[in-house]
Amino acid sequence: MAILLWAMQSDGEGPLIGARRLAGRYRLLNPLGEGTVGTVWLALDDVLGRDVAIKEVHIPPDLSEDRRAEIREAAVREANVAARLRHPSIVTVHDVLVEDGRPWVVMELLSGASLERTVAERGPLPPHQLARVGVHVLSALAVAHAAGIVHRDVKPGNVFLTRTGRAVLTDFGAAAIEGETTIGRTVHLIGTPAYVAPERLSGADDGPAGDLWSLGATLYFGVEGRPPHDAESPIEVLRKVLTEPARPAERAGPLGPVLEHLLAADPAVRPPLPVAERMLRDLASGRTPALPPPPPSPTSAPTGPQPRGRGRTWLVAAAMIVGLPLVSTGTALGVNAVDRAAAPEPKPTRLSEETGKYAIPLRFCSMLTDAQIRRLVPTGPAGEPNNREGCQWPGKGVALTIELVGGRGFGLSREESTWGSSPARAHEWYRNELNTAFPSGTIGWKWPDIGAKGMRSARVTDPEPVTGIGDEAFAIHQYDNRTHLKMEQSYIVTRVDNLVIKVGYTALDGARDERTLRQSAATAARWFITAMDRTA
Numbered sequence: 325m326a327i328l329l330w331a332m333q334s335d336g337e338g339p340l341i342g343a344r345r346l347a348g349r350y351r352l353l354n355p356l357g358e359g360t361v362g363t364v365w366l367a368l369d370d371v372l373g374r375d376v377a378i379k380e381v382h383i384p385p386d387l388s389e390d391r392r393a394e395i396r397e398a399a400v401r402e403a404n405v406a407a408r409l410r411h412p413s414i415v416t417v418h419d420v421l422v423e424d425g426r427p428w429v430v431m432e433l434l435s436g437a438s439l440e441r442t443v444a445e446r447g448p449l450p451p452h453q454l455a456r457v458g459v460h461v462l463s464a465l466a467v468a469h470a471a472g473i474v475h476r477d478v479k480p481g482n483v484f485l486t487r488t489g490r491a492v493l494t495d496f497g498a499a500a501i502e503g504e505t506t507i508g509r510t511v512h513l514i515g516t517p518a519y520v521a522p523e524r525l526s527g528a529d530d531g532p533a534g535d536l537w538s539l540g541a542t543l544y545f546g547v548e549g550r551p552p553h554d555a556e557s558p559i560e561v562l563r564k565v566l567t568e569p570a571r572p573a574e575r576a577g578p579l580g581p582v583l584e585h586l587l588a589a590d591p592a593v594r595p596p597l598p599v600a601e602r603m604l605r606d607l608a609s610g611r612t613p614a615l616p617p618p619p620p621s622p623t624s625a626p627t628g629p630q631p632r633g634r635g636r637t638w639l640v641a642a643a644m645i646v647g648l649p650l651v652s653t654g655t656a657l658g659v660n661a662v663d664r665a666a667a668p669e670p671k672p673t674r675l676s677e678e679t680g681k682y683a684i685p686l687r688f689c690s691m692l693t694d695a696q697i698r699r700l701v702p703t704g705p706a707g708e709p710n711n712r713e714g715c716q717w718p719g720k721g722v723a724l725t726i727e728l729v730g731g732r733g734f735g736l737s738r739e740e741s742t743w744g745s746s747p748a749r750a751h752e753w754y755r756n757e758l759n760t761a762f763p764s765g766t767i768g769w770k771w772p773d774i775g776a777k778g779m780r781s782a783r784v785t786d787p788e789p790v791t792g793i794g795d796e797a798f799a800i801h802q803y804d805n806r807t808h809l810k811m812e813q814s815y816i817v818t819r820v821d822n823l824v825i826k827v828g829y830t831a832l833d834g835a836r837d838e839r840t841l842r843q844s845a846a847t848a849a850r851w852f853i854t855a856m857d858r859t860a
Contacts, residue, residue, distance in 0.1 A: 345370070346428055347421050350378060351838075353801065354785045366433065366785060368803070369418075375783065376418060379429040392425070399427035402497040406431075408471055413464035415484070415494045436487045439546055440480035448549040451579035455607035457483065458543050458582075460491035462601040465539070469532045469597065474500045476530065478538035479519035480545050500530075517561040518551035523591050525566055533591035536600060540570075540586025547576045552587055578607055581615050675748045680822020682856070688728055689715035691855040692848070700724050700829065700844050718774045721835035724848055729753055729817070729824040747822045751796075754819040757826070758787055758798055774832055787817075793849050794818030794825070801842065810834060814845040820853050827852065 344352045351368040358364070362381040369376050381399045383392050403420035410416075419430035439457065443449065449457075461483060468475055477498040484492040517525070519541045521534035544552045552570035555561045570587040573580045582603045588594045595603070595616055606613035703719035715726040783803055790797040797818035803811070813830040829836075829845040836844070 346378070346423055347419075350376065350419075350428075350430060352378065353803075354788050356786065367430075368783075369430075375433045377431045377433045379431065381427045381429070383426055396422060396425070396427050398497065399429060402495075402499070403427075403429045405473060405496040405499045409464075409467055409473070411464050411467045412490060413460040413492050414467065415492050434484055434486055434492060436485050438481050439483040439485055439491075439542065442485055443480065443546060443549055448575055449546050451547055451575075451577045452608055452610070454543045454546045455579060455582075455604045456489075457485065457491040457546065458539060458604040459601060459608055461493055461539055461542075462597060462604065464493040465532070465535050466597055466601070468496075468499075469535070474530070474532055475535050476500055476524070476538075477519075478535050478542055479516050480542050481516075483542055517558045517565060518553055519545075520565070521591070522565050522589055525562060531591070532597065533594050536586050536594050536597065537588075537591070539600075540583050543579070544570065544573055544576070544583050544587070547579060547583075548573050552583075578612065582607065582613065585616065675751055678746055680745065680747050680750065682821060682823050686856065686859055689726070691726075691852050691859075696848075696851050697724065700848060721774060721832045723774050723828075723830045724844075725826075725828040725830070726848070726852060727826045727828075729757055729826050745822050747795075747819075750819050750822045750824050753824045754796060754817065757817050757824065774830065790816065790818070790846070793846060794820040794853055797849070799842070799845070801838070803838075812836075812838060812841055814838075814841040816845045816849040818849055818853070820856060823856075825849065825852065 346352070346367075349369060349371045351370055353366045353368060356364045356366050356377065362379055365378045365380060367376050367378045368374075381395065383395050387395075400420055400422070403417050406415060407417040407420075415434070416432040417429060418432065421428050421430075437445070461478065465475060465478075473496070475493065475496060475498070477495060478493070482493065482495045484494055486492060519538045521530060521537035524530035524534050541552050551561075552573075553561055553564040553568065555564060569589065570583075573583055576583055582600070585595050585603075586600060594600075599616065603613035603615065697717050701717045701719040701722055701724050703722070717724045785801045785803075787798040787800050790799050793816060795818075797816055799817075800815050802813040802815070810833050811830070813828055815826060815828045817824065817826045819825075827845050827849040829841050829848065831841055
């Protein structure tokens with residue numbers, strides 16, 4: 325069964341959000357990122373009271389049972405490999421479980437972005453910053469190699485840069501373990517061609533030196549904005565990696581000679597890991613590194629071990645690369661709070677610069693009937709509230725709030741331009757709300773009217789798209805289980821033609837469960853929009 329935060333209500337009133345718990349303790353909150361092989365979720369560990377990232381591995385239903393079992397085993401194996409290693413620059417695995425026939429891997433929650441996304445958004449990074457990244461990754465690789473584990477998939481997407489400046493190596497799905505037998509287990513080539521060491525592409529036995537080559541290609545991308553062997557197709561990239569030296573880095577400065585050593589085609593002439601780490605550490609500290617003699621310049625094919633003839637090597641490697649998207653058993657996904665590879669959102673249709681249909685101020689806080697308010701807040705005062713900051717109906721342990729977003733217009737609207745605006749302008753207000761919705765962050769709050777006295781800290785989930793409410797909408801959920809007084813809030817922010825509305829529903833100390841909270845916010849938003857349409 326697919327895991328969705330939004331499902332349809334049985335009464336047909338529209339979408340609502342529901343949470344799922346795994347193993348009776350991990351509460352799925354919202355997806356952080358999605359790839360071809362799975363989804364990473366922000367989740368709450370109810371037992372230990374901490375936020376975690378959970379990787380759900382997707383298994384296509386049309387696969388044979390043997391293939392499904394192989395994918396499950398590969399995911400559990402990846403978790404076991406990472407769990408063996410303890411290092412600040414290696415993502416920590418807390419737990420692994422299988423539910424509904426799918427693996428779920430519980431990991432530490434990282435806040436930041438991958439090197440790949442960072443460069444895509446900010447452009448190439450300075451050489452000294454990349455040197456620090458290299459030091460962190462090499463220290464992680466040193467721990468892995470000492471344990472007999474070769475990562476084999478070091479690339480920009482698997483190097484995560486945290487907000488605290490730490491670089492973390494993720495995704496051990498392609499790792500090779502010393503002494504591990506592959507009999508009875510299908511072995512596939514996993515990796516992005518531009519970051520796979522040439523000896524591995526050629527089919528030779530690849531060891532720790534291959535991770536250094538991949539790190540060199542990763543740092544090259546970080547400082548140049550492109551890999552050292554770039555082309556339009558994976559096949560052409562593969563050919564270049566196997567037959568051409570890496571082109572010199574133009575922006576690398578003092579990092580350039582270090583990259584040249586790491587990207588040597590022959591693994592035998594690459595610097596040992598301690599030497600590479602010392603060179604990068606010197607650069608990160610502003611010192612001139614002591615470089616070993618320059619690696620020999622290849623004139624044709626790589627000079628590393630070549631177990632096959634050159635032509636056969638090329639054909640076999642090309643066949644493996646062509647099959648990558650179809651046969652890879654890797655379960656790689658980013659593990660973080662903000663590094664989401666979401667596709668660009670389509671711009672809503674029917675946006676106009678002309679004045680929208682809500683051109684005359686409405687009695688905003690009287691849109692809901694007394695019966696509707698009593699249904700959601702049975703212990704609070706009904707009727708139209710007199711509140712200048714929006715419409716609030718507080719009750720014992722629960723509350724409903726509705727705000728008009730855009731300019732400073734609330735309630736009866738003290739700013740005529742709010743009501744005389746256009747749908748296009750309202751869309752910009754909506755986008756501003758979406759971009760400032762405290763994604764995966766914490767806020768301080770208090771609300772004496774419903775029993776929450778004193779400032780408290782709350783966690784806010786990432787915005788989640790909602791369909792069926794207004795012209796465009798998103799939801800966020802706010803929760804706090806770290807104090808004796810538990811607070812949860814659900815919000816719906818929606819644009820209705822030329823107005824943007826924020827509807828919130830709050831409960832304290834378990835007065836409403838999470839599903840009811842989310843459903844109540846969505847229900848209030850639909851009621852409100854229906855009432856507005858009757859008066860427009």
